[in-house]
Amino acid sequence: MAGVMWAAPVLGQAPKPPISASSPSTASPSTSTAPSGFAQSSNIDLTLTVGAGARRPLAIPVTIAPLLTDLQTRAVDPFYTTLSDDLGGSGVFVVADPALYPKAMRPPQNREEGDAWKATSAQFLLDTRLSPDGGNVIVEALLWDLGTLKSILSKKYTGETRAARRIAHTLASDLVRQFTGKPGPFLTKLAFSSDRDEPRVKEVYTMDFDGENQRRITNSRTLSLAPDWSPDGTKLVYQSYEKDTPGLWLIGKDGTDKKSIPVPTQLNASPSFSPDGKTIAFCGSVRGNTEIYTVQTDGSGLKRLTENAAIDSTPRWSPNGREIAFTSNRQGTPQIFIMDLEGANVRRVTLAGNWNDEAAFSPDGGRLAFACRNEGDFQICVMDLLSGRTVQISSGSGAHEGPTWSPDGSKLAWEVQRGSSTQIAVGNADGSGTTRIVTTSGNNYSPSWVKTLE
Amino acid sequence: MKQSLKAGSVALAAVAFVVACSSKPPAAPPPAPTPAPVSTPTVVTVEPVATPTPKPTPKVDADSIAGRSINELSGMLKPAFFDYDKADIRSDARDVLAANATWLKKYPSVQFTIEGHTDERGTAQYNLALGDRRANAAKDYLVSLGVDASRVKTVSYGKERPFATGHDEDSWQKNRRAHFVVTGK
Numbered sequence: 001m002a003g004v005m006w007a008a009p010v011l012g013q014a015p016k017p018p019i020s021a022s023s024p025s026t027a028s029p030s031t032s033t034a035p036s037g038f039a040q041s042s043n044i045d046l047t048l049t050v051g052a053g054a055r056r057p058l059a060i061p062v063t064i065a066p067l068l069t070d071l072q073t074r075a076v077d078p079f080y081t082t083l084s085d086d087l088g089g090s091g092v093f094v095v096a097d098p099a100l101y102p103k104a105m106r107p108p109q110n111r112e113e114g115d116a117w118k119a120t121s122a123q124f125l126l127d128t129r130l131s132p133d134g135g136n137v138i139v140e141a142l143l144w145d146l147g148t149l150k151s152i153l154s155k156k157y158t159g160e161t162r163a164a165r166r167i168a169h170t171l172a173s174d175l176v177r178q179f180t181g182k183p184g185p186f187l188t189k190l191a192f193s194s195d196r197d198e199p200r201v202k203e204v205y206t207m208d209f210d211g212e213n214q215r216r217i218t219n220s221r222t223l224s225l226a227p228d229w230s231p232d233g234t235k236l237v238y239q240s241y242e243k244d245t246p247g248l249w250l251i252g253k254d255g256t257d258k259k260s261i262p263v264p265t266q267l268n269a270s271p272s273f274s275p276d277g278k279t280i281a282f283c284g285s286v287r288g289n290t291e292i293y294t295v296q297t298d299g300s301g302l303k304r305l306t307e308n309a310a311i312d313s314t315p316r317w318s319p320n321g322r323e324i325a326f327t328s329n330r331q332g333t334p335q336i337f338i339m340d341l342e343g344a345n346v347r348r349v350t351l352a353g354n355w356n357d358e359a360a361f362s363p364d365g366g367r368l369a370f371a372c373r374n375e376g377d378f379q380i381c382v383m384d385l386l387s388g389r390t391v392q393i394s395s396g397s398g399a400h401e402g403p404t405w406s407p408d409g410s411k412l413a414w415e416v417q418r419g420s421s422t423q424i425a426v427g428n429a430d431g432s433g434t435t436r437i438v439t440t441s442g443n444n445y446s447p448s449w450v451k452t453l454e
Numbered sequence: 455m456k457q458s459l460k461a462g463s464v465a466l467a468a469v470a471f472v473v474a475c476s477s478k479p480p481a482a483p484p485p486a487p488t489p490a491p492v493s494t495p496t497v498v499t500v501e502p503v504a505t506p507t508p509k510p511t512p513k514v515d516a517d518s519i520a521g522r523s524i525n526e527l528s529g530m531l532k533p534a535f536f537d538y539d540k541a542d543i544r545s546d547a548r549d550v551l552a553a554n555a556t557w558l559k560k561y562p563s564v565q566f567t568i569e570g571h572t573d574e575r576g577t578a579q580y581n582l583a584l585g586d587r588r589a590n591a592a593k594d595y596l597v598s599l600g601v602d603a604s605r606v607k608t609v610s611y612g613k614e615r616p617f618a619t620g621h622d623e624d625s626w627q628k629n630r631r632a633h634f635v636v637t638g639k
Contacts, residue, residue, distance in 0.1 A: 288589065
């Protein structure tokens with residue numbers, strides 16, 4: 001199991017210390033472009049090969065900017081903090097300890113200066129400069145290969161001063177793409193349910209993946225639960241008690257166009273969008289017996305997929321649209337099953353543990369994340385569907401539930417209970433690196449990660 | 455007065471139950487695997503949370519519901535409690551539901567909702583399904599005792615609205631319940 005560390009919420013804080021280089025690393029998949037033979041100081045944990053590449057040692061010295069207090073607090077600090085957090089938590093880089101960085105020597109002009117940087121364990125150096133331009137800021141970024149002393153990436157971004165964080169997310173995403181071939185998830189959003197507004201009420205919120213820009217979407221004044229993004233990221237489906245009994249609702253990501261999906265069933269929990277956006281799978285009940293149903297978003301075409309006296313709940317669509325994972329206690333304890341859209345070819349996929357629940361397919365369909373429990377608290381597990389091999393990627397006391405994948409498959413978000421507080425955590429899907437708690441206000445539940453990279 | 459009414463109800467309910475059983479209830483309680491003998495927790499007698507403050511004996515006919523508020527009437531209907539991860543009607547819950555049925559049959563104009571609740575263990579979504587099952591198990595039992603099904607609505611709150619907020623068996627048992635709320639009289 002990965003050594004997962006806990007970090008305090010990062011909102012408004014100074015740059016965090018770098019993640020130590022002792023995180024587990026793995027054999028490199030073919031997409032790796034990292035130089036061979038970099039210093040890997042720690043033991044290699046071969047149980048964590050799922051989706052992880054070699055982590056590139058990177059130095060990120062502070063952003064160079066004119067000495068203007070206002071610019072520093074409004075743009076430079078948020079920019080640098082965001083950039084460091086994104087890259088440090090990406091699973092693609094290991095950030096070298098800033099305490100070791102040589103003064104000046106940016107960029108390194110000769111072999112000697114390059115070696116001074118390499119002495120920090122870095123193989124790459126990300127040099128950033130920020131300058132004001134009216135109400136805008138200009139960010140220039142150069143990525144240096146400390147082996148060849150050549151710049152391998154040069155980027156320039158312009159935006160409003162208040163968009164400094166967004167520029168940092170964009171740069172981090174571009175940097176990840178440089179090494180992995182696909183952008184990082186740093187510009188994506190999560191939806192979740194929060195009780196912060198008033199007692200006995202939960203409303204649906206959205207936020208950036210790192211907890212910034214939290215925004216209430218619903219105004220139900222009752223329980224609104226379990227949001228799930230439409231595939232195109234324009235709207236959400238969720239369960240709400242706005243009428244007497246719980247029902248399925250759609251709402252635009254900006255809180256407009258709220259619509260009920262009329263269904264004759266009761267309960268109407270755990271809605272999940274099909275990958276084509278046309279159909280919703282959900283848990284409906286008739287006389288206390290819950291089954292998995294599908295229905296078109298306008299309420300037509302209701303179809304029951306399961307027929308079982310046991311509890312069937314919590315359906316999640318597979319990315320290819322051909323299968324649905326769900327939870328059932330039909331064989332005793334709650335376990336995860338997969339079936340096709342006719343409700344046929346039902347197979348049980350979790351074989352160990354006394355409670356496995358809340359399955360979520362990875363974006364490529366190859367892995368299943370879920371809440372797993374044998375003894376003690378729920379943790380988050382990730383199963384490779386082909387081999388069945390399962391890795392627990394969370395740790396610590398308190399229930400860890402409701403995992404959801406980042407659209408690039410590199411990260412998971414889930415809810416974690418610590419004492420009487422439940423918050424949203426974000427960590428790498430291979431269990432590497434630091435798990436961050438990204439919410440603090442009230443209790444926060446049921447994260448749903450948007451399904452496309454913006 | 456309250457005590458004697460309750461005692462009478464239980465006696466009546468016992469009769470009703472025998473009658474109901476001998477004549478095959480119209481709606482059998484839902485699929486009921488026998489409760490696991492391992493985990494039969496001590497039966498805790500719990501007063502409903504929203505017990506109306508007893509007023510100095512009002513000058514109202516004991517049989518009248520006209521002078522009573524909806525909240526007071528809700529307090530007349532006791533919650534039925536459940537075992538962990540079960541929706542089977544326990545023997546203590548049978549007695550409670552029988553008393554409720556007697557009272558409900560005496561006041562046929564009363565409309566009510568049965569809320570299904572669970573303790574905090576287990577996932578939120580699964581617990582919604584479990585709460586739904588509990589509410590309906592209680593409803594089916596009342597209907598089997600002759601309460602008109604059209605008077606009853608059910609709703610599951612899963613673990614969303616706990617009655618007790620502790621993280622121990624005492625609180626968990628209080629939260630594993632079918633809870634009655636009168637909605638009209």
